[in-house]
Amino acid sequence: MGKLLIVGSMAFDAIETPFGKTGKILGGAATFIGLAATQFKLRSAIVSVVGEDFPKAYMDILKDRDIDLSGVEVVKGGKTFFWQGKYHNDLNSRDTLATELNTLADFNPIVPDGFADADVVMLGNLHPNIQMSVINQMEERPKLIILDTMNFWMNHTWDELMDVIGKIDVITINDEEARQMTKEYSLVKAAAKIQEMGPKYVVIKKGEHGALLFHENNIFFAPALPLEEVFDPTGAGDTFAGGFAGYLTMAGNISFESMKNAIIHGSNLASFCVERFGTERMVELKKHEVEARLMQFKELTQFNIELT
Amino acid sequence: MGKLLIVGSMAFDAIETPFGKTGKILGGAATFIGLAATQFKLRSAIVSVVGEDFPKAYMDILKDRDIDLSGVEVVKGGKTFFWQGKYHNDLNSRDTLATELNTLADFNPIVPDGFADADVVMLGNLHPNIQMSVINQMEERPKLIILDTMNFWMNHTWDELMDVIGKIDVITINDEEARQMTKEYSLVKAAAKIQEMGPKYVVIKKGEHGALLFHENNIFFAPALPLEEVFDPTGAGDTFAGGFAGYLTMAGNISFESMKNAIIHGSNLASFCVERFGTERMVELKKHEVEARLMQFKELTQFNIELT
Numbered sequence: 001m002g003k004l005l006i007v008g009s010m011a012f013d014a015i016e017t018p019f020g021k022t023g024k025i026l027g028g029a030a031t032f033i034g035l036a037a038t039q040f041k042l043r044s045a046i047v048s049v050v051g052e053d054f055p056k057a058y059m060d061i062l063k064d065r066d067i068d069l070s071g072v073e074v075v076k077g078g079k080t081f082f083w084q085g086k087y088h089n090d091l092n093s094r095d096t097l098a099t100e101l102n103t104l105a106d107f108n109p110i111v112p113d114g115f116a117d118a119d120v121v122m123l124g125n126l127h128p129n130i131q132m133s134v135i136n137q138m139e140e141r142p143k144l145i146i147l148d149t150m151n152f153w154m155n156h157t158w159d160e161l162m163d164v165i166g167k168i169d170v171i172t173i174n175d176e177e178a179r180q181m182t183k184e185y186s187l188v189k190a191a192a193k194i195q196e197m198g199p200k201y202v203v204i205k206k207g208e209h210g211a212l213l214f215h216e217n218n219i220f221f222a223p224a225l226p227l228e229e230v231f232d233p234t235g236a237g238d239t240f241a242g243g244f245a246g247y248l249t250m251a252g253n254i255s256f257e258s259m260k261n262a263i264i265h266g267s268n269l270a271s272f273c274v275e276r277f278g279t280e281r282m283v284e285l286k287k288h289e290v291e292a293r294l295m296q297f298k299e300l301t302q303f304n305i306e307l308t
Numbered sequence: 309m310g311k312l313l314i315v316g317s318m319a320f321d322a323i324e325t326p327f328g329k330t331g332k333i334l335g336g337a338a339t340f341i342g343l344a345a346t347q348f349k350l351r352s353a354i355v356s357v358v359g360e361d362f363p364k365a366y367m368d369i370l371k372d373r374d375i376d377l378s379g380v381e382v383v384k385g386g387k388t389f390f391w392q393g394k395y396h397n398d399l400n401s402r403d404t405l406a407t408e409l410n411t412l413a414d415f416n417p418i419v420p421d422g423f424a425d426a427d428v429v430m431l432g433n434l435h436p437n438i439q440m441s442v443i444n445q446m447e448e449r450p451k452l453i454i455l456d457t458m459n460f461w462m463n464h465t466w467d468e469l470m471d472v473i474g475k476i477d478v479i480t481i482n483d484e485e486a487r488q489m490t491k492e493y494s495l496v497k498a499a500a501k502i503q504e505m506g507p508k509y510v511v512i513k514k515g516e517h518g519a520l521l522f523h524e525n526n527i528f529f530a531p532a533l534p535l536e537e538v539f540d541p542t543g544a545g546d547t548f549a550g551g552f553a554g555y556l557t558m559a560g561n562i563s564f565e566s567m568k569n570a571i572i573h574g575s576n577l578a579s580f581c582v583e584r585f586g587t588e589r590m591v592e593l594k595k596h597e598v599e600a601r602l603m604q605f606k607e608l609t610q611f612n613i614e615l616t
Binding site: 186212220261305 | 526536
């Protein structure tokens with residue numbers, strides 16, 4: 001069985017959308033990645049850090065999915081990373097109301113025993129130095145290293161980010177960030193420039209407008225499933241990445257064809273994530289629901305044209 | 309052979325994009341629709357109006373494609389509809405610098421002999437009363453009536469627009485207009501409301517983000533082909549509609565399955581339209597180019613997932 005190593009935040013989120021408001025609930029990139037990836041047959045572990053205030057019940061949600069949490073450091077007397085945000089009416093943009101790094105500020109990641117030979121490493125959005133430290137702890141080069149990042153690291157740690165981008169296979173990034181990173185408006189040109197920086201595969205996430213996969217001269221596109229209502233977009237990108245990484249870990253073979261399927265699986269899982277606050281929907285997600293919606297993705301996109 | 313009746317403007321356009329600027333060139337909804345539709349085997353006619361200033365060379369471009377122009381009125385001493393616009397740097401928005409309706413202001417459409425029994429009627433963006441007049445001139449109910457419209461008519465002729473929308477089968481409309489028309493942000497909800505207004509099929513155009521087809525509980529999505537450079541978006545929506553209508557006229561059967569193919573063909577042709585100013589690219593387009601790009605659409609969207 002393939003092994004997936006997940007690195008990322010575990011957090012408290014407080015979210016406000018036009019549909020309601022939460023108190024502190026379970027969040028964090030590694031959490032969403034783990035919940036999505038464990039939809040597939042694999043062994044997985046999370047490398048992260050939390051404070052003593054992080055509830056056992058939240059840990060149990062991940063443990064119940066057989067995610068190895070021995071790499072999750074619990075800092076004595078420390079507080080868990082906290083993010084608070086409020087989405088605008090169209091749910092496509094948001095204001096960050098609070099970011100308290102807390103224990104994440106001094107996070108020194110330790111890859112747990114048994115996962116230094118992971119097949120796939122999913123580096124969730126974090127300081128590039130933390131991402132690099134994990135790469136350096138791997139016993140041998142993993143089959144696949146996937147990195148997610150955001151504009152904050154481009155603005156503040158460009159050189160460190162470029163170092164880690166030079167060592168990975170796949171980057172997942174949103175459209176505005178791809179443009180910022182390359183100073184190219186065309187996503188085709190932006191993806192070509194990013195490939196020159198290192199990653200052979202570039203995944204550009206466009207939110208409600210779907211995701212594009214670029215590799216050499218090949219392009220694949222997966223739409224987001226059109227939904228009656230998007231309730232809370234928090235975690236959708238991490239869920240997408242988790243589904244993508246989880247599928248590839250299970251599949252074992254790394255090719256453009258298998259990445260197409262990985263993109264569809266990621267989009268499929270993300271379509272559930274946004275239906276409720278935070279991790280609510282992902283925690284209760286059933287296999288038959290996932291499969292039924294995969295069929296919807298087929299109906300949404302597959303056609304049969306004969307040339308005329 | 310199926311018959312397609314096209315109603316819409318024939319015009320002079322003057323266009324400015326970040327890549328350059330034109331003088332008065334050939335434009336108009338009916339022109340773009342006709343150039344796209346005649347990529348398919350069919351008989352077609354345009355109902356439109358121009359002034360005496362409209363060059364014979366422009367007429368010949370359409371005549372050379374066997375489009376019947378006997379329904380194009382040439383107003384003695386009249387001037388042709390003129391539109392001037394300037395696109396912003398992202399090419400997703402534009403300012404209209406001039407709109408001179410000229411002969412279009414008093415346009416009284418006359419369906420030409422031999423096309424009052426057309427199989428498909430494509431009502432290009434125009435005053436809804438003109439669109440209604442054409443419907444009323446049909447000898448019998450066409451197999452399919454497709455209507456394109458825009459926010460201007462919602463703002464100024466809502467009642468007349470609703471009357472004509474009650475009589476058609478397919479509406480093509482952009483995402484913002486669908487939201488405006490229904491006061492629903494979710495395109496799924498918007499499409500459901502529009503179906504209640506009359507059309508059984510709703511096509512929502514999202515520009516660079518593709519197009520959605522809604523019919524009862526079915527949804528189909530076609531992306532726009534990711535291009536290195538969009539040169540001039542003018543006419544892309546009309547080219548899409550022309551490809552859509554042209555394919556269905558040729559195919560003869562009206563079903564959700566054939567509409568999927570129509571959407572792909574429309575998106576495919578639109579991807580050429582935006583590569584040059586105005587009609588330049590469409591006029592020189594070769595069959596082998598169209599077919600090669602259809603294969604690109606397949607590669608871009610088709611996948612093969614087995615359930616796990």
